[in-house]
Amino acid sequence: EIVMTQSPATLSVSPGESATLSCRASQRLTSNLAWYQQKPGQAPRLLIYGAFTRATGVPARFSGSGSGTEFTLTISSLQSEDFAVYYCQQYNDWPRTFGQGTKVEIK
Amino acid sequence: EVQLLESGGGLEQPGGSLRLSCAASGFTFSTYAMGWVRQAPGKGLEWVSTISGSGAMTFYADSVKGRFIVSRDNSKDTVYLQMNSLRADDTAVYYCVKSSEADYSFDSWGQGTLVTVSS
Numbered sequence: 001e002i003v004m005t006q007s008p009a010t011l012s013v014s015p016g017e018s019a020t021l022s023c024r025a026s027q028r029l030t031s032n033l034a035w036y037q038q039k040p041g042q043a044p045r046l047l048i049y050g051a052f053t054r055a056t057g058v059p060a061r062f063s064g065s066g067s068g069t070e071f072t073l074t075i076s077s078l079q080s081e082d083f084a085v086y087y088c089q090q091y092n093d094w095p096r097t098f099g100q101g102t103k104v105e106i107k
Numbered sequence: 108e109v110q111l112l113e114s115g116g117g118l119e120q121p122g123g124s125l126r127l128s129c130a131a132s133g134f135t136f137s138t139y140a141m142g143w144v145r146q147a148p149g150k151g152l153e154w155v156s157t158i159s160g161s162g163a164m165t166f167y168a169d170s171v172k173g174r175f176i177v178s179r180d181n182s183k184d185t186v187y188l189q190m191n192s193l194r195a196d197d198t199a200v201y202y203c204v205k206s207s208e209a210d211y212s213f214d215s216w217g218q219g220t221l222v223t224v225s226s
Binding site: 050097099 | 144151152153154157166167168169202207209210211212213214215216217218219
């Protein structure tokens with residue numbers, strides 16, 4: 001099983017600042033890496049797939065990067081609606097696995 | 108617009124069974140793999156199962172293998188999760204998910220249905 005490790009667990013950021021979230025895989029991935037956003041009481045929403053491709057309707061301030069075992073989600077100029085929990089997920093192999101999540105909170 | 112509507116959740120005793128349904132609309136259902144992801148209260152996301160578009164291939168998390176069965180009826184645009192031998196640690200919100208056309212990320216999610224296993 002590929003273990004996904006996200007850091008930090010919580011990130012405190014002021015509106016307008018940028019946030020960098022990390023995700024590490026225990027095995028090399030072939031860019032089959034997605035990022036999801038989940039707000040309280042809501043279902044998750046796909047943000048990024050293929051490590052760096054934004055899903056339909058996702059603002060350009062969200063960007064994904066990385067390869068191999070190290071991946072990053074960057075949110076530039078955080079808006080109020082961006083404060084949420086973010087999960088990475090690998091779909092390179094079965095079983096599919098998620099990271100434990102990073103909570104982005106208002107500083 | 109893609110819509111996924113889950114139903115069938117509720118309270119069940121340990122050892123019991125439940126069947127979840129997910130009615131899909133807004134896309135050509137038989138073309139896409141579908142699946143289930145769950146989230147225990149206050150916890151993170153856990154992939155449960157995926158079924159291919161034709162239904163010929165199924166995949167399960169180790170935690171549910173041998174107890175849960177995923178199936179689909181492409182004539183009804185519906186995917187199911189038969190949950191047997193339920194345990195307390197199966198308590199979670201169960202989300203129906205659609206796989207992306209581009210790859211196997213989950214590009215659409217239902218609103219979720221809560222399953223509570225308790226005596």
